[in-house]
Amino acid sequence: MLFDLIDETFDKTIKTDLQNNYLNQVQVSKRWACYSDYCFDDPQKPNDVVCFTLIPYFDDFHQLSDKIQDLANVDIKNTRKVRKEFTEFLKTYPLINFSFILNDKKKIFGNNHEERKKTLKKEYTDLKKKYKEWLNNQPDQKEYYSQIIKKIDCVLLSIERNKKIKQIIGMTLVTALGAYVSNQVVKKLDLDIFGWFSDRDSINEVCDNFSIQLFHTYLHNFSDGKQFKFLASPAGSTANAFYEQLVRIPDYISGTISDYDRKLNQISNDKFDAMLTNYMAGNTHNNFVLKLSTDVNGLYCSRILIDLKE
Template sequence: MNLVIKHLKELFADRIKDDLRRYLALNENAICYLVLSDYVLHDANKANDVVTYTLIPCNEEELRFIKESIETHAKKDIKKSRSIKPEFIEILQRNSLFHISFLLGDVRLFKRSGMDSREQMLKSIQHSIDALSTSTRADEKEWVKILECFKNEIAKKSSNLRLIADISIVSLLTAYIMFLLAVEGNIREVAWLSDRDKMTEAYSQVAFSFCQMNYHGICVINNEPTRNLQRMYYYPTEKGIFYQELVRIPDYLAGTLADWNKSSPAQYAFQGLIPTAAKARTVRQLAPVS
């Protein structure tokens, strides 16, 4: 975790953090934010694995306008769309939105010299258990139980290490974004709204529990108080997603960047969206952990 956090701090240290501060200043009265997310992972037909987040203040009027506009101009997810309307691109460029995209390298393998992926994952989980084992807080005691169960899953030869690694890295990225919102803005509430994905649904939605643990760990690593930031988590149910229109924003950005091949710029599926996606402030390569 420390190595990934170190790399994230380096990525955010320059223009990205300055852009985030300017964005928060534009929405200085907002005390609640939504963190929308979507992913394109392990698609053999795509050039990149992408995790995209879109931040938006909890402003009822703005949310209603954006949802209605998306329903009008982008009724379907990107994989079901043949074209993108200019009006939708204008929505993506609104001052109320801030987009963060990560192009993932082999960071999910958690490789260390002399260790395989399973061994490294087990060591990382045990380290977290040891750090929490003496806590008297009820939530941290519950985290230990979750980690123990997850450790047992990882130890199974049948476990899906790639899926487990995706859960680990996405929950960490989300927690880091929440941390930045807490530190850089006067924010009291933040909610993570994820699109439907096996990664967030697996193991009884453990990704959301991991996000809580990681947020706490990031605060400790950075010598920051956990602050009174109310963190909420929403995920799709069998009845659907009440925020379906909103997650279409990171869906389009992630889908576009997944096709982003610098050596063949003419092959982009949606030429009109590339300039917007490519300057989504944080299109960065998250390097391998070694």
């Protein structure tokens, strides 16, 4: 249901822009990565947001990291000003950003605690069945699949015991949405390597970094089993991320959108206004924002367009 709605929104409002304005320019790269960051449950912000930045590797990783460090040397919450050179870099470098506003993220899984537990239990029970099928069909992968089944059992036990429900919801949404947008590139291009690298957070600590295998599983399913090497790095709340400069891109975007009150057309600080005005507004080239929302009639997905100032 959720991804049927997102598919419909992509097909109607994003697919053409994505193909014409972006994918046609980057088809030669066979190595890609997705960097993710989010801002959830901040009482001072009007929005919960997750952002995924997809980057092809044309340049050396360390050179790109140094470039970002030079343009934006700290996270957006710790900077006083967003440099114009950084927003120009975001517009001109061959990267692409997908953001989701998820103010009703718990309600995506149900209207109350018991409904959410039931939804999560079904999701991970079905996933366990799938892995058991793969184990039976690929006995040479028995050790690997058995380890993942053990982690799924850990998630199911946490759900049953009412433990870490909020983190499991976050883990499920972030990995599923990240895999979905990553597949927009994976399905179109001939890749050798694809990686996912998340900002440090406690959702990545659930059941021994299960988020890594979960992201890979969702991406495998979305891409109909397309073959490529998958890379990832554990990103618990105390991890030392070697890629922290790259995560600064989704950090600046998720931080800005989380601060932007669309109903009142207000933003709290000039640094967020600089990101909105100089990068996001009128950008149909490499920045796409969607909103998932719920009401008594169901679940909705819509694309959010940010207009240039008059």
